Amino acid sequence: MYLCNEELEQVAQSSIEPFNKKQLGAVSYDLSVLSIYDPKEKKNHDLILEDYFDLLPYQSVFIGSDESITVPTNCVATIHLRYSLIRMGLDFETPVYQPGHKTRIFTKITNTSDNIIRITHRNCIVSLMFEKLDQDVKPYEGKYKEQFDFKDVGNERSTSTPEIVTNLQDEQEKMVKKIDQFASILALSSLALGLLDLLLSVLLNKKKKS
Numbered sequence: 001m002y003l004c005n006e007e008l009e010q011v012a013q014s015s016i017e018p019f020n021k022k023q024l025g026a027v028s029y030d031l032s033v034l035s036i037y038d039p040k041e042k043k044n045h046d047l048i049l050e051d052y053f054d055l056l057p058y059q060s061v062f063i064g065s066d067e068s069i070t071v072p073t074n075c076v077a078t079i080h081l082r083y084s085l086i087r088m089g090l091d092f093e094t095p096v097y098q099p100g101h102k103t104r105i106f107t108k109i110t111n112t113s114d115n116i117i118r119i120t121h122r123n124c125i126v127s128l129m130f131e132k133l134d135q136d137v138k139p140y141e142g143k144y145k146e147q148f149d150f151k152d153v154g155n156e157r158s159t160s161t162p163e164i165v166t167n168l169q170d171e172q173e174k175m176v177k178k179i180d181q182f183a184s185i186l187a188l189s190s191l192a193l194g195l196l197d198l199l200l201s202v203l204l205n206k207k208k209k210s
Contacts, residue, residue, distance in 0.1 A: 004027045015071065
């Protein structure tokens with residue numbers, strides 16, 4: 001069950017720093033942008049120091065929220081792209097934040113439109129929602145339990161990905177070999193048919209002469 005109204009406000013006030021009631025809605029809290037990391041440039045853009053960042057068509061970057069959150073141990077936090085930004089052509093990717101997770105919010109966004117989208121300090125691009133669990137659980141103790149900067153963002157590799165890619169490549173190589181073998185069989189079959197046709201022609205010619 002997602003938190004809403006007074007219960008959401010109570011949890012948001014104790015879980016979000018800094019908290020701004022103007023960014024609180026009935027079911028979500030709008031997070032403002034503080035910084036942007038461009039993985040191609042490997043550069044962090046601080047929007048307090050820079051007036052704006054122009055997101056080019058089909059460009060992907062990571063945005064970091066101005067706010068830090070501490071997820072209650074009886075909730076998970078999910079991030080949602082605001083509808084107005086979806087209509088502008090933005091797409092996004094973000095994880096689910098586990099109970100007890102203390103962090104800034106880092107979200108990958110992609111401009112899927114043909115237009116430049118200008119992002120300024122404190123623009124609200126994504127919203128935070130809290131979903132209540134049936135009971136308290138053990139707080140998150142993973143690698144990113146206190147992540148407040150762009151360290152390793154855009155550079156991580158899943159431990160399972162190389163195996164998946166390798167398996168996929170193996171399957172592709174096997175398929176290519178099977179296709180090559182089938183092509184060889186077809187070529188030999190065509191050659192055999194050609195020789196048979198030639199042999200039949202020779203035999204027919206001998207028969208006619210006799």
